[in-house]
Amino acid sequence: MKQFFYPGSVVILGVSPRPGNMGRNILKNLQNMGYAGEIYLVNPKGGELDGLPMHPSVADLPAAPELAVILTPASTVPGLMEDLGAKGCKRVVIESGGFSELESDRGGLEQRIVAAADKYGMRFIGPNCIGVICTDSKVSVPFPLLNRLILPGGLSIMAQSGGIGLTYLHASAEAKVGIAKFCSMGNKLNVNERDLLGYLIEDPQTTAILLYLESIVDGRALYDLIRSTNKPVVVHKSNIGELSHAIASSHTAALANDDAIVDAALKQAGAIRVNTVHECLQVVKGLSLPRPKGRRLAIISRSGGHAVVAADAAYRHNMELPPFPPQYLTPIQEATRASVIKLQNPLDLGDLFKFEIYVDILKGALELEDVDGVVMLHGYRGPEAEPSRKFVAKAGELCREAGKPLALALLVDPEEMLVASELSTIPLFTFAEEAIAALSASEAAGKVGPAGEVSCAGGYDIKMCKQLVGSAGPDGWLELPESLHLLNAAGIPVAPFVAALDPDDAVHAASTLGYPVVLKAVGGDDLLHKTESGGVALGLADEDQLREAAEKMTAKLKPSRLLVMNHIAGGQELILGVKRDPGFGPVVLLGLGGTAAEALGDVSLRLAPVDDQEAGQMMDQLKGARLLKGFRGKPPVNRPALLEAVMRLSILAHDIPAIAELDINPLLAGPGGVLAVDARVRVGGEDSEPAC
């Protein structure tokens, strides 16, 4: 990927002296940025532009360009790719549109482009994109003219949409957020977010990453990458509802993902997911400040009302406001002219306004040991503007000296905001809420750490598991005894059971298991809805009841086998399952069982495998988690046993991709442990549907 961002020479295809020609903007962007490499132009008519010769064809170029940028009609692109390949060019940005986003592979154009790239070992970004920028190498090839200075800095932006990418790029520049790399990915025919993210994680200039995605190509790889880095990764994944699927598909040929899985995966990987452009911009500003080491804030405000609103925001974001020590407050108390304010955190400065004291107050707050970041709300007008501007210019310095974030929100007119932004060396915020949301996200980001090896201590017979999975019928479903054996082989406790061949055999089995028992039909008609069809008999108290039920069931359903299981009473019903998502792979689901809980849809999702810590988070994240922790006099369930079952199921799903879906419903959890009492397993990894 590096060659896309550090080319020694660039050729622009599709440039012409015609007014409004977009290729000329690319040239201008390169020149404005100060790109020092060789720039070649290609135009079939030849001639000159801005003092540079326009070569009639790629073949006529004096040397193989290290990067080619194509902005010609779609139909010409395959031919140009051939020409570039033949010339020895290895990296291409295809900015032209009119490919699969318009109609599914129009005239085989995309296929021909891919073939040319394969033939010559070329990598390309796009088509239907606006290309790359690198503030380090000064390369800048977007076709819209960038009329604002892109500041060098640590944020790298990758956007599937050029328009949204530009919005983020320009808004970053306006907000004093420095940029390392920028890339718009378009239709992602060759290079996708996985390639670029892998590169940016290694890139020493990049300290934070913003990803705008309308579709996720290989969710599992993206997850692994985000999880592997401690650089904060902000993800704006759009195209979430049916209203946007059609436009996204015709915009960047984006397909829809299952958003519940996307959301779970991003959280699990430690990414910051944002849902709106506004929210994203606030987070990005926060990430360009020093990162807070904890969630303890000092809030300083010139307006009591804004202090109240700020404290509400801190409350909503689960931040703390430690009380200020007397040695910090005393000098402030002494400086207040009239004593119409009460000193606390948030600190309302009331009618106190002396520039020198403001600097001391801020510096003092940043130095407090139990403060991880400071939010300052400063409004001014008229004659206060001059000292306030000095103060704003000084704020960045105080922030850097302290090594702690200072989120400065200016309550001023937009005209003054522009003036202040010019003077400030740190991003400015508009309201307290935005500032606090930004610090909260910055504190929480990138903390997960790479996934370790997840394994279980013995009791896991993978050979047996694979064998059992191989026993699925032609419809893909395992029969109940094999499903339960599979759980047993994976070390997940199952209620004692025996598979019997006929009523006599069932009665014999029950004599070893002990009564009461449950009887289930195996392999008969309507296998998957046993209860409704009379294929389940519960609470059989003795031999007579069992025999009667078994004979009736045999006569009615003609099952191939009968399953006799100990009747387990009590325990909290849970649902534990896995499904395979086409992009994210196996996803494990834990939820409360029973009619009421299922109606409330209280479940948590994680990509498998999960370790016991993640399994614990899944349990704790359930809205009804307290049901599992000793609610209304019930004893708490055996937590280690439950987490072990979640972990084992997730390992099983991870190890055997042939498992398309597996549901344990219910898994009974009690103080002594957990027991699966029913399970369904479907085999056939490829044709699985999304998990939720």
Place this chain on the structure above:
Amino acid sequence: MKQFFYPGSVVILGVSPRPGNMGRNILKNLQNMGYAGEIYLVNPKGGELDGLPMHPSVADLPAAPELAVILTPASTVPGLMEDLGAKGCKRVVIESGGFSELESDRGGLEQRIVAAADKYGMRFIGPNCIGVICTDSKVSVPFPLLNRLILPGGLSIMAQSGGIGLTYLHASAEAKVGIAKFCSMGNKLNVNERDLLGYLIEDPQTTAILLYLESIVDGRALYDLIRSTNKPVVVHKSNIGELSHAIASSHTAALANDDAIVDAALKQAGAIRVNTVHECLQVVKGLSLPRPKGRRLAIISRSGGHAVVAADAAYRHNMELPPFPPQYLTPIQEATRASVIKLQNPLDLGDLFKFEIYVDILKGALELEDVDGVVMLHGYRGPEAEPSRKFVAKAGELCREAGKPLALALLVDPEEMLVASELSTIPLFTFAEEAIAALSASEAAGKVGPAGEVSCAGGYDIKMCKQLVGSAGPDGWLELPESLHLLNAAGIPVAPFVAALDPDDAVHAASTLGYPVVLKAVGGDDLLHKTESGGVALGLADEDQLREAAEKMTAKLKPSRLLVMNHIAGGQELILGVKRDPGFGPVVLLGLGGTAAEALGDVSLRLAPVDDQEAGQMMDQLKGARLLKGFRGKPPVNRPALLEAVMRLSILAHDIPAIAELDINPLLAGPGGVLAVDARVRVGGEDSEPAC
């Protein structure tokens, strides 16, 4: 209230020629606004300011001023109130701070102010506020200098905090949102949001109302007022978490409210509740456009990515995007230079840019019959600025002609945004998400309509109900038979029961009720936790079982009575209750019962009384509502019977304020109807705690 906003003369107390004197700002604000009434100044030293004489005292004024504005130290305010009263002034704005927001009634100052006002029949706003503005009468008395033109218009702002009020005032001016009235309320010692809201609802200039509150004085009255009007009322209620209570109290002497009740009451009244300043500003912009008549939007965008983000926002806000008819799309199709875009809703204009066509596209969209509003996302730079600005200037006209809202979001630099705002006659938005949120709120606002008389058709013996409530013991609790009789008297079905005096009597009672029965101890020890203490025996199948249980219970608990009730099997458990909130009065609560549902805390709240429509909303709003509507083969519960019970309980709570709390737990609901099987009633309206 009108006299505060339309005074024929204003006196400013606390004005002086000293630089930085805030009283001078008040004078400047009045002059800048063009106030044509008499302006008097009072300063003990006499002299002249800006050509106006400064009178040494109130007594020296040539006439009684119609409005007085006080901005002198707190200690002088009671004396000045006396002077003003004696002079015949009836309306005062006290802007001075240093009252109960600093310490609880400092030296009785507030008490003395109230006494003076009572004595002379004066009304006053504040203390600790920044006063009133009226763009109609041109009165403007805030002490901060307003350096931006306040446009006349339909929005009236009432803010408990001056700082937040100013933020909303200035931001409205910046956004081209016109203002009718403004008032900052401060400590609300005399005039509060109820008085002002009542006035603004009647005020012909006011078409929409924004309320910023840190505390709600009389929640019920506020609720009734908001509900009584079809003017949209936007409420920003802050001070929601424990982090903000201290600062709010020291800022405007605001006490905390129970936020769950505030939230439920505002929704029920049809208010738009906003949670952040940013959100509020977007909504206020939306309200200054024509209100959409439905939720069908047309989205037009120059960027595909922003169109995707906009469609997501529409999805989140539950708006519709109807497909465009061919006669609308055909001319657009013909105008596109290159066919790199697919035409749909959202409409991606791609590389189409002709000013004339943009106007046609927009006009056409606004004219479409099945479109209630248009969101247009327009980004431009460089040479496109000139035609774009013309387009922006034209947009307001198109919007007004169509009588439909046009939310125009400009994706431009902040510098250009300022230029465009100057040209536009409608508010501009920054991103699609903000524009769509604004239209969504505008569509939904003010639709509830005033509360009608809620009554039940017979079966409600209020005299009997009052008598039963009067039978509460000294601890305030009703005994169980009286609690159940109370429900019966209110027409809420109760499982058949008889109160018996001893085991023999109980057995006799059961013979009429029929077995199985439930037995409960009444009036013994530990009355309220019957189950744990052995005061409840369930599922007694026959006379022997009942007698044994009754004798055991009698021996152990020495109850005054025994309650025998039919044992009711099946049905969905619900919780139905009322509690009395100090400010909002009786609040009715409906939730799913049973351990799992209670652990999940799935409840809905409404102020009582509720009619059957509101009761239906309470039921439908439950997350587990589908449990009541026929889930997993269970028959749906009898909806009319359930709603009737909710309605009747709410009427009971409303009619008898002495009921502090009443819980029916469980109320069993089935296809045949509902039955209360247990109830607790506490009497003593005054000392009740908040409901949640």
